[in-house]
Amino acid sequence: MRNPLWRRIPKELKEELGKYIVIFLFMVITTGMVSGFMVAGESMKKTYDNTFDKYNVEDGHFDLSDEASDNMKDNIEDEGVKLYDMSYYELPMSKIGSDSDGNSGNVEGNAETKDDTVNSVNDAADDGGRTLRIFAPRHDVNKMCLMDGEFPVGTDEIAIDRMYAVNNDIEIGDDIKAGDKVYSVCGFVALSDYSTMFQNNNDTMFDATIFGIAVVSNEEFDDLPEKNKTWSYSWMYDDGMPDEENDEKKLADDLLETVYTQAVMNGITVESYIPRYQNQAINFAGDDIGSDTNMMKWFEYIVIVILAFIFAVTISNTLTKEASVIGTLRASGYTKGELLIHYISLPVIVTFVASVVGNVLGYSVFKDMGAQLYYGSYSLTKYVTYWNADAFVLTTVIPLIIMIVVNLLVVNSKLKLSPLRFLRHDLSRSKRKKAVKLPHWKFMTRFKTRVILQNIPGYVVMLLGIYFAQVLLMFGLMLNPMLKHYQNDILDNMVADHQYVLDSQVETANNNAETYCMKTLRTTGDIDDEIMVYGIHSDSKYFPVKLDDGDVLVSDSYADKYEIVDGDKLELKESYTDDTYELKVTGSVVYPAALAVFVTEGDFREIFDKDEDYFTGYFSNDKLTDIEDHVVSEITKDDMIKVSRQLTKSMGGMFYIVVVFSLVMFMLLVYLLTKLIVEKNTVSISMVKILGYDTKEISKLYLSSTTVMVAVVTLLDILLSYLSIKVIYRAMLIDMLSGWMPIYMAPWIFPLMFVLSFTCYLVISLLQMKRIKKIPMDEALKNVE
Template sequence: MTPLARRLPRELKHNIGKYLGIFLLMCGAIALTSGFLLAAHSIGSIIDEMRDEYTIEDGRIVTAFEATDAQIDAAEGATEDVGGATFYRNFSIDATIKKPVGDDGTKRTLRTYAHRTEVDIASYCEGTEPQEDDEVAIDRVFAKNNGLAVGDTIELCSRTYTICGIMTQPDSQALFPNNSDFTVNTITYGVAEVTDAGFTALEDAGGAPTYTYSFVFNDRDFSVADRTDAEEDIVKALTDADARVDDLIDADSNQGIGYARDDVDGDSAMWTTLLDIIIVIMAFVFVVLTNATIEEESAVIGTLLASGYRKREIVLHYLALPAIVGILAAGLGCALGVAFFTEPMRNLYYGSYSLPPFHVYWSWEIFVKCAVVPAAVLILITLVGLLRKMGKTPLQFLRHEASGKSGTKRGLRLPERMGFVARFRLRVFLRNLGNFATLFVGIAFASLLLLFGLAILPTMTHYADNLETSLVAEHQYTLKAPLELEGSAEEREQWAALDRLQSVDGALLSAAEDAEDELDAAADAAQAAADALATSPNAVNMQAASDALEEVQAKKDALYARLDNIAGALGCDRDEAIDLIDEASNIDADNDDIHPINTTDNGAEKVAQAEKYAIYQLQYDRGEGNGTETVTVYGVSPDSRYWKDLDVGDGRVVFGRGLLDKFGWKEGQQVDFHDKYEDKDYSLVYADDGSAWGSKSDMNVYMAIGDFNEFFGNDASYFNGYASNETLELDARYFAGDTTPDDMRAVGNQFVDMMSSLIGMMVGLAVFIFLLFMYLLTKAVIDRSARSISYMKVFGYRNGEISRLYIRSITLCVAASLVLSLPVIIGSLTAIFRAMLLSYNGNIEIYVPWWSMAECAGIGFATYLVVALLHTRSIKRVSLSEALKVQE
């Protein structure tokens, strides 16, 4: 073993605290990152396999009413140019769920499907699929968050079901009640499936079906552009076939399908960046500490160089320990991450997303990224620092000039009026300026992690509060089509009859109408034959009249048969079916100005306080490949009782403050929107004259309802929503949704549930980084000043007095760094939030309350106090003999 190699164990023992701290920080950071990345890679692989394994749809169409066979055939025919597509009924009912025991009254909803076997096939992790009419299988995450298990009983639409299975649905990997929602809701919203008969029972119990048709292209590999064109052809074909399309969602834009994958990918990039930052900062810490060691051993290095050692040998010697520590930390950290941290990281996602059973997919790329690259970067940066430091002559090293320019090093002259203590502390700061600069960067980085962890919940709660206050009424009902609340009892009976008839298969009604037309034609023919017989009574005319009467009877029998079919579908007799037809025939269906009337009378007071509004969604291109923002356009009454102080009318357009804050539109700027359903473009001009409304979470555009209808080319009387402080009973056929403050509060609760475990991890990691960075960098200051401390002891200074001189200097720098870094951190957090959330719907304003900043600084300073106690011990351990060592 060479003399230099024999020094390594002694150096490691002498600096065990320094190398152990670096080893722990690097090992911990790599363990967490490798565990996360491996879990994320495995989850991504599982999600990618789901498309074919569970036949995930390529898109879905939602119609206002059930489509006829002819309309579906038209839609399928529109895809022949791209190889064809198959459509599947994928109806659902948003059923209110109640637990017989322990229900707290919170409104919870299960989007319930009939058991699917051809598309969007569920994956069961416990129990079995529903087989009996009173059995239901529910989503795994919803079941966990609500304490439900196989064998429990629940009520759906007041009908009792027994939970037979726990499953996940591939089109609901992320539980979004609405595709435009900002975040998942796993607490008050879930999905479920029942038997076909169980689904029918939910309809009979008052559940309103959503008429969704999922489609799968025969060629699943053609480009997104071709698929988009095909989907536009589908919408056009359905519209031409008199079907009303309410929504078109491609699989790529379906958050229930793609959100989990996007979130995993985004978080993977964030964790990789976090690891890179930690490694770079640690490398600079290595450089600072190695430089301090070189300065401390300057005379030894000069002697070695004068004795014939090459600079290369000395560089390799001082690089050896950092390299060994880095390689061991990287290898052990990666091994620990795979063995112990993959499962906890997997739980972060499986607690929020509904995914099939987890299994690990190994990735050599992750090993290279988490083990090889950090070790290589650490060694490279340390090597560069050593080479720069070793660019001195042996004489300069012998004269202790390795840290400065050649010649006598003179200190900065300080004002005489400053007291001794102040000048001494300032000298300590100036002599260790590089250490303190690195310390500032480390403190800022750790504070960024810490403040992010402390501020994320207030930010999300603030966002949820803004969403809640953005609701102008206790209920904002949306409709599939205009539905009038006012009407006479007779009109309600007529529309109730029509509504009941429309629940019958359209083919039966069409057949009955054809049979009635044929009967009318036969009756006219019989009348003509009778007239001919009366004019010319002969055998021929008599036979013709007889044949005509027989034809009339045949057509009457055919009509009765059709009516019997309708009566059977309605569950009534023929006479009642005829009465329903007679009632419905009183409605002037050809008058476009007549809207359907709600069949339930809500009472004069409720009707009077309800206010009509119109709503439509457009897309805004965020630019730079960040996708499109869903923007809701509202048409409201200019003198609205609910949208107070909203100045609309006379063509005036008001933008939500969230849009302006997120996109920074300027005065006079033309803003272009796109209607993906009609393939039309719309333009609005932002006038910077105070035409903004709501909070910074408001992503809507407002105009008068008359301007709205003119803008979109609707009838002047069109509307599709009611704002109401009272609960309204609306016909299920026209009811689309009800947004309440409870729904908005659920968003905040969901964020708390999603972020709680991640926040604890981030706060713990930040405190750990605080502790190690402060210890390592401030220890270098104490070690560098060991001879001065020894001199002071020789001159009679006590340990406490010396600690006040050195430790307080460090304390002031740490305190200043904690305070001065806050503006930088808040600015960085704002930029990070904007970058992270730009490609998501909505606008989250970073909200850092004063107590979060105070808590961040307090935690940082409390961590430093622990370090200061350790340094007090270090000062006590400085020997008087240090002052007696020869120094040329």
């Protein structure tokens, strides 16, 4: 015989249609986002991993100051590698029609305000100071992927990196100027060894706005001026890449010795040597893609648990409201199991349908959104969508299990009571307690207090739900001002407007320039970071702190990331050797731009065994024009804010999505919980209507109590969110970012969060006033025992 209880499900769904539609939509969006991002992340990760074989990505490369002779290449290849010429030209680029000379973005003058300076630097990145690294077509190693358009065939055509084109508003058919020549953009490409646009491998962050790669025809490549050429050679191991990283390091170290020996014998300088495992342009994207999958999983689980508790509270309220019916059914022979299945059926059905619909949207709409986030940050080759069984299990099976378990626990604990107790509406599992005795307050105050005390379980759920929404809201609101503050902080604390790194010790005629020493070391702990060690004049006119012999100052960013205090000992090592150095910290200095250590020039030369007149570059507030031929790199304001600019460019839109999502979640939770509170007090509300209270007065009695609790809970959750964000932020960034960006919370964020949250609540309270108005007066008479 068919169970007649099933006929009640459509009726219950119709009665609570608004609530279930809201929950359904929210679960669809949550499941769709998580499923889509997981599918996109996994597909991107597999596509990235496949590029190594599909596009024959190099095992490493080195740059030389001059062309390697055939004999030199043969001697290097005798070490079990095959060399490929990957030389390139690095030329300034500007878009024809906007800034033909590429100089409109120069930052000049000292009268700018701090914000104007930041804006000028950002404008410089957008309108000038841009660079293209131009390659010949690749067909053997580090192959090309054509994203759109065509490969260049003529001497006036060029194919540029897709992301660089997007960031600089360049379209196929546009004319650009690279060096002294104008080219027509014929296509967009992705080079397999430049999935991330690192101009220099030791940069803290890449910048795909001011630096990009391009390909020209072989004929055009041969005609480019050789003065701008960098001789670069990629290698592939004859026996393939070792599976173990330690074996790869050993092979790379052995090859390095041969390369350096051959370079010295041929009078050539090795300008860089980068095995694949150290190449940020290759590895950075791969390390990041899919790394946020765990965060998305936990995000969904937390949302599902919150919704499951909301369902549980809803069902508990339904059981209380239908106690007489349940008692009658139990007395009529219905088993506890039958009623248990009935009361958890609707939440499970809603969860299942929402999960299926969410997965469909995940594999269609949200998948493309997730892919665009990756394509907005990295120059990836074309990807193929892969079926992700884990995504289906994690977004359909596990949410169903969570929903079933949570609701089983709640419903089962209620149904253990005897039918007689249901008939008597005696559903309390503890002995009846006396009402809390309240002081002799005014009637309205005492009544509102009673409402609060009676609905404490609902407010606890509200506390947890709003807490999670506030964490998301705070995270979305804090990032843009934090990046802005980081930019300002860096610019305020630059040692000099220009920092030059030289290839040899040359003198400048500028008396305002000041020499310094610099060396790059690495940390020895679990986190592998580059540490810049500077040797500064003890009486430096640029460095903000006077250094004495024996002083070892760390930058505040280094101290913050590694929690360094005065007296700690730092152990740093060379990148390519086993040499280590131990330094005892004597203090810190404000320098947010990098993880750095500062000592006097004399101490630097002694530590690293250098000559008395040794130096590596100049600090100067003036541009030095008489040493240009010896400059390896020049660090300016524009270079210093690469990290914040790139994060803003690639993730800025995501911040607003998080804010909107958190506010929607806040409104959902408050709507459902205030609705439950009104439903729980339906009989009481009906009774006071009989006593002559109007809707406005009743709303004051019930909703004002909830208003007070929402205000208290919101303030408490804002505090808890701030404490949680500090922990979460540190855990996320400590491994994700090479370098450090200290957390900063703009003071206006806290009041804005409260205003936004409370405004959302006021909208919800208006809806609940309409619900109170619809409660009939005969409701109290129906439930008289």
